[in-house]
Amino acid sequence: MAKILCVLYDDPVDGYPPQYARDSIPEIEHYPDGMTTPTPSGIDFKPGALLGSVSGELGLRKFLEDAGHELVVTSDKDGPNSEFEKQLVDADVVISQPFWPAYLTEERIAKAKKLKLAITAGIGSDHVDLQAAIDNDITVAEVTFCNSISVAEHVAMMILALVRNYIPSYQWVIKGGWNIADCVERAYDVEGMHIGTVGAGRIGLAVLKRLKPFDVKLHYTDKHRLPTKVEKELGLTYHPDAESLVKVCDVVTVNAPLHPGTEHMFNDELISRMKRGSYLVNTARGKIADRDAVVRALESGQLAGYAGDVWFPQPAPREHPWRTMPHHGMTPHVSGTTLSAQARYAAGTREILEHFFAGKGLRDEYLIVERGKLAGAGAHAYTAGDSTKGSEKAAEFKKAS
Structure with a gap:
């Protein structure tokens, strides 16, 4: 059994939506370069639903719990007393979004002795100290092209x-x-x-x-x-x-x-x-x-x-x-988390988890760090190093709330 720690943004201030402005979203099977959209074995959500907030859970709970895994979902991610910091200690997998990033700093990675995989539900993995991930043999993946x-x-x-x-x-x-x-x-x-x-x-x-x-x-x-x-x-x-x-x-x-x-x-x-x-x-x-x-x-x-x-x-x-x-x-960081995009990055997150638990290799397009080095899309776009310094100031937003 694995423990999956998922950090998502808060629900709407008036509560999780009972209905939506539209009944459906267009179905897209391929991106402009021919790459296929995510292909998990199945999904447990309706495309067009709000999946990126806490109640949406990226549509993952049934899939993970049916397989015997533990899923912890929280929006409390900043500061030493945050739920994220408490749960990180024995987490095997961390899932985060760029819009409400759980900053995986060198210090946090040092505490996460069991951490094997960090997934960005979206694109852009700079909230992870990539150098620390390389040094600690943690796989970093994201759902490339999803949004x-x-x-x-x-x-x-x-x-x-x-x-x-x-x-x-x-x-x-x-x-x-x-x-x-x-x-x-x-x-x-x-x-x-x-x-x-x-x-x-x-x-x-x-x-x-x-x-x-x-x-x-x-x-x-x-x-x-x-x-x-x-x-x-x-x-x-x-x-x-x-x-x-x-x-x-x-x-x-x-x-x-x-x-x-x-x-x-x-x-x-x-x-x-x-x-x-x-x-x-x-x-x-x-x-x-x-x-x-x-x-x-x-x-x-x-x-x-x-x-x-x-x-x-x-x-x-x-x-x-x-x-x-x-x-x-x-605007707040919203450009890549439309309801349309959420359906793709939620499905992509599940695809990554399915492959990870089955011991199968991840799509090369999804890989940022693997086996102690930049890999796949990461080798193409990133340089090794750390861009998380100063992220602790995000806790100031919580203090002012």
Whole structure:
């Protein structure tokens, strides 16, 4: 019997939903690159249900308990007295989501003597100290591609919301006003703008594809250059580094994984090289941008707007300056946890568990760390190291609640 410790975000404030806005979600069997969606032996949930919160349990309880395993589900993840910290000591498997991450720091991993597998229900495993996982022979896996398109759609929405000044205009309606001049004094067309992505993997490429119909000029940088055919089809300009890209772009979107090589990439120096009045959209990871540098750039006018749904740590402390800085379009980390995406990453989590318990190898696409080294998708996208330092400040959100 194994003990599975699952950390999920809290239920809605008004309780778990008795019904939903829609009766179903589209069925998707393959991702754009041909990779199949998760293929577990079965599921014990209805696609389109709220699975990512505590009561949803990722639809795993029946499957695990029928097999004789123990499932512990909690949202209490931060601080030395948290339920997560107490239960971690004898856990064999930890499941967490990027949206409400259970930070597996070196110190926590040292306490988890039985831990063999850390699963990200979603994509992005930077909340795990990957170096500590490597050193302690812990397998790290995530449900690759499960919510990449979800995030790409969110990026396109945020770019339009910033450039068209949508949020302040909506707020005038709520206030009962009709203040057209106030609405449009910061509103522009995206047509003809230069838009670039830092990172052109599954999410970044999907963003570029969605922006092409807006008649914009597209740019990208990535350590893995895209095929010439793709560059020609989308009219892409390749840049060898972020510095050369940001100089020419009106909008920059960040779609790269967080690791020591990207941590605080968008600092004062890099932002100063961007066009004055450009926009920065970050749905990758909050720590890729220097928190205070973003605030300073918005206050000075170097940036015309900043939007994203990723923070560091998560949940962000109540006094986090991104909550109150000017001209922002921040949301909680929601881009990759739509009800549609939850059906895929819940099924993918079950697929990983089924293979793990059966002693079968995991899909190469799902692997981040295996047998003491970066593997699969992890070897392609990450560098070894630790990006969890400072995560203990997430406990400040709980203290303020």
